[in-house]
Amino acid sequence: GIVHKYGAGGTYHVSLKVTNACGNSKIYKDSIIVQGMGISTGTKPVTCNGGADGKFNIAVTYGTPPFQHAYNGGIYSAVDSAVGLAAMTYTVSVKDANGCTATSTLVITQPTPMVISPTVNPPTCNVKNGSVSLTVSGESPGYSYIWSNAANASTASPLSSGTYSV
Numbered sequence: 021g022i023v024h025k026y027g028a029g030g031t032y033h034v035s036l037k038v039t040n041a042c043g044n045s046k047i048y049k050d051s052i053i054v055q056g057m058g059i060s061t062g063t064k065p066v067t068c069n070g071g072a073d074g075k076f077n078i079a080v081t082y083g084t085p086p087f088q089h090a091y092n093g094g095i096y097s098a099v100d101s102a103v104g105l106a107a108m109t110y111t112v113s114v115k116d117a118n119g120c121t122a123t124s125t126l127v128i129t130q131p132t133p134m135v136i137s138p139t140v141n142p143p144t145c146n147v148k149n150g151s152v153s154l155t156v157s158g159e160s161p162g163y164s165y166i167w168s169n170a171a172n173a174s175t176a177s178p179l180s181s182g183t184y185s186v
Contacts, residue, residue, distance in 0.1 A: 029056020029082070057083035059114055059124040066107045066130035069159055074128035076110065077101035083116035090115075106130075132158040143180050151177030152184060 031053050039045045058081040066074040078100050080087050088096035090113045102110075107130035113123045135157050143150030153175040156163050167176045168185045176184060 029054050055082045057081070057114065057116060057120050057122040059112060059122050061112065061124060061126045063126055063128055065128060066105070067160065069131050069133045071130065072104055072106040074105040074107060074130070075101065075103040076105070076112075076126055076128065078112055078114070078124070080114050080116070080122070083114070083120055083122070084118050086117055088115045089113070131160055134158040143178075146181070148178045148180040150179040150181070151175055152179065154186065 031051055033049070033051050035047055035049045037045055037047045060079045060081065061076055062078075063076045064074055066072065078089065086098065087100070088098060089100055090096045091102060092111055093113075096113075096115055105128050107128050109125060109127050111123060111125050113121060115121045137155040139153045139155070141151045141153075154165070156174065163174070165172055165174055165186055168183075169176060169179070171177075176186070
């Protein structure tokens with residue numbers, strides 16, 4: 021039989037002329053749809069702003085194994101995932117056993133930077149009645165607080181005059 025390998029996905033129009041032993045011919049025409057190789061990705065964002073613990077993995081649909089993968093224009097290898105990544109956009113290219121390729125872009129994200137906004141209520145007349153309240157946003161919620169005076173909430177009170185760290 022005749023085998024044809026298609027280099028890319030798409031719709032192809034084919035025709036076949038069959039001639040029998042008596043010299044009678046018939047032409048068969050048809051359209052075939054060849055699925056192009058595809059890439060699906062899974063990502064894990066960076067845990068903390070500025071960190072480098074993001075990761076991704078890829079899966080290939082269609083195509084002919086074994087698959088080779090290249091990241092950001094690097095060298096092709098059998099590795100189908102990456103770890104220890106900083107937040108940025110990555111380009112993933114896959115090549116199958118027939119030399120067909122597919123490319124996808126994926127984004128490793130990170131939380132926004134932590135922002136701490138204090139509200140200070142100073143003590144009056146040397147009385148221990150001051151307080152400091154913190155409003156925190158960014159990074160990953162679920163904050164914990166440890167003040168230099170042993171307080172463990174977003175507000176430290178009652179406070180006398182002095183320097184406090186959290």
